[in-house]
Amino acid sequence: MADLTQQEWASQLENDKDAIVLDVRTQDEVDEGYIPEAIHLDIHKGQEFIDEIKKLDPEKSYYVYCRSGGRSGQACSVMNSLGFKKAYNLIGGFSEWKGPSTQ
Template sequence: MNLDQQQWWNQFLTDEKGIIVDVRTEEEVNRGRIPGSINIDIFKGQGFIYQVEELDKEKNYYVYCAAGSRSANACNIMRELGFTNAYNLVGGISEWEGPIEN
């Protein structure tokens, strides 16, 4: 499900089962990330799927990338793997106005 920045962040902040997933490359993550996010690089192909399959399907995942395209793909893959709640950040971190950590 695609959510705009405000919906995505506000929903995450009130979600006791919420986990933020950054699907960018390690190099991109090193330039700054949303605090508390875990990194699972979607470009790792099967490696990405293996890591996602280890996640708890009972949790809710707030997924982002640089601009929103990779994270939309990640949400689709997660749904195919049986995750019911995966939320894509429209616009990605490039349009993010919330907190950033380096």
């Protein structure tokens, strides 16, 4: 897992042809706004979350965010343990996101 600053995350995401954005917040949080084209997988769903992660392509790059960076860090650790080598955590999460979003 790599913790990336907001600027690093946005820059790397923009230049990564294998990039997939993952939103690991609750549905209520997603309803308040999200980064466009993000896949929503609520980390609070435990085994269901892990089962959904296992369906993803481990060769892709995953840019993971939550509200403040804690849950997304946990999600990246889970992904690493499942064989994902490119999982990037957004430091500060969506609460500090300055890029495009739906709100």
